[in-house]
Amino acid sequence: MKANVGSIDRTIRILVGAxxxxxxxxxxxxxxxxxxxxxxxxxxxxxxxxxxxxGFRTCTIEK
Known part of the structure; x- marks a missing residue:
């Protein structure tokens, strides 16, 4: 599983879930x-x- 959730998206998800x-x-x-x-x-x-x-991702692409 490669990360496909960026930092802002991650923060919002954690706050809403909590x-x-x-x-x-x-x-x-x-x-x-x-x-x-x-x-x-x-x-x-x-x-x-x-x-x-x-194929959607909100995090930066790793080089």
């Missing part, structure tokens, strides 16, 4: 907030499987 999980834990939103695990994991691992079929 906020969704926190909102679920505090009872602000329902159980669908556990979907926040997806952006959190893709941000941590710097790899998004949805980008692969389209």
């Amino acid at each position: 906020c969704l999980i926190a909102a679920t834990l505090f009872g602000v939103i329902g159980p669908w907030g556990w979907l926040g695990l997806v952006p959190l994991a893709t941000g941590i691992f710097r790899f998004c499987p949805a980008y692969c079929p389209f």
Whole structure:
């Protein structure tokens, strides 16, 4: 797995994922907030499987 998630994209994914999980834990939103695990994991691992079929990447190309 090559990294295909850049630093800004990564930061946004981690923040959104953590906020969704926190909102679920505090009872602000329902159980669908556990979907926040997806952006959190893709941000941590710097790899998004949805980008692969389209050849999309938000990180710099390694030389």
